[in-house]
Amino acid sequence: DHELAIQALTKGGFYHAGQVCVSVQRVFVPRASAADFAKALAASAGRLTVGDPLKADTDVGPLIRHAETQRVHEWVSEALESGATKIIGGEVLSDSTYACTVLLDPPDEVRVSQQEIFGPVVCVYGYDDVDEAIRRANQLDVAFQAAVFTASLDTAMHAWRNLDGSAIMVNDHTAFRIDGMPFAGLRLSGLGTGGIGHTIRDLQVDKMLVMRSPAL
Numbered sequence: 132d133h134e135l136a137i138q139a140l141t142k143g144g145f146y147h148a149g150q151v152c153v154s155v156q157r158v159f160v161p162r163a164s165a166a167d168f169a170k171a172l173a174a175s176a177g178r179l180t181v182g183d184p185l186k187a188d189t190d191v192g193p194l195i196r197h198a199e200t201q202r203v204h205e206w207v208s209e210a211l212e213s214g215a216t217k218i219i220g221g222e223v224l225s226d227s228t229y230a231c232t233v234l235l236d237p238p239d240e241v242r243v244s245q246q247e248i249f250g251p252v253v254c255v256y257g258y259d260d261v262d263e264a265i266r267r268a269n270q271l272d273v274a275f276q277a278a279v280f281t282a283s284l285d286t287a288m289h290a291w292r293n294l295d296g297s298a299i300m301v302n303d304h305t306a307f308r309i310d311g312m313p314f315a316g317l318r319l320s321g322l323g324t325g326g327i328g329h330t331i332r333d334l335q336v337d338k339m340l341v342m343r344s345p346a347l
Contacts, residue, residue, distance in 0.1 A: 133168060135302060136280040141175040143278075143304025144253040145231050148181075148191050152316070153276045153306045155253055157244065159264035162257030169235045169255040173219035176231040176253070181224055191251055193227035203229050203250035210237040210244070210254075220252070245271060261286065262293075269295045274317040276305045297324075 143155035160168045184192030194200050200223055207221050211234070220232025232252040237244050243254055258264040268277060277296035281287050291299045297315040300307050308314065314325035323333065 132280065132282065132302070133164075133171065137168075137171050137175050139278075139280075139302070139304040140172060140253065141179070143306045144172075145176060145179055145191050145251050146306070148194055148229070149251040149253075150195060150249050151306050152247070152320075153308075154249075155278075155304050155306065156248060157268065158253060158255045159258050159268060160255055162259055165255055165257035166235060169216075169218045169233055172253065172255065173233040176233055177219055179231055181228050181230060181251075191228075191231060193225075194229060194250060197226045199250065200225075200227055200229050203248060203252060206242045206246075206248055206250075207232055207234070207252060210234055210241045213238045213241050215241070215243075215254070218255075239267065239270075247273070261289070265290065265293045269293075272318055273320040275315075275320045276300065278303060278305045278307075 140155050140158060147154075149156070158168075158172075179190040180188050181191040182189045194203065204221075204223050211217055211221065215237035216235040218233040218235055220230035222230040224230055229251055234243065234252065234254045236256055237254050239245075242248075243252060256264075256267070258267070274295040274297070276298045277290075277294045278300040279287055279290035279294070280302055281290070287301045291301075295317065297317050298312070310327055312326055313329055315321065315323070323329075
């Protein structure tokens with residue numbers, strides 16, 4: 132359901148200007164429809180208002196530091212120079228804001244494909260086989276949350292079993308969260324599990340009593 136996916140990925144990729152540890156960054160789409168999907172995602176992103184977060188009509192606010200705006204632009208520029216196609220964005224709007232950006236097929240070796248950009252940039256990659264997409268999704272040294280959009284229960288379960296994320300969303304974006312959910316980064320993404328119950332347990336100290344007594 133492309134309409135459902137576009138709506139969810141627009142939110143997951145651009146809210147908080149992409150500055151969320153589980154923001155949508157890499158989207159794998161069947162190759163035959165990848166370009167059209169990227170254009171549809173770009174059209175959705177283009178309807179977002181970037182600017183002052185104190186204004187009611189702002190959808191995407193600033194990056195955390197001015198230096199981050201320039202870093203994001205460097206990563207995007209590197210991807211474009213290496214062969215990615217810019218569908219929308221790729222522009223510094225001010226010292227602290229960056230245009231919502233959608234890139235098509237950046238090479239696997241550029242930083243925007245390898246590292247967390249922590250900015251309003253989403254990359255779309257075409258694939259020929261779902262196992263190829265899963266392999267590419269798993270090839271990084273970080274792993275956190277992932278998502279699969281499908282109407283097939285078999286595809287959903289296949290993705291859940293084989294994607295290396297600690298949580299797999301079906302038909303919602305990677306940043307979906309409610310407070311009661313466990314929240315765990317894997318590999319270099321983190322150590323331990325967050326979430327109310329897990330956090331309370333981590334704040335407690337186990338204490339053991341050892342007794343030796345003939346009466347026991």
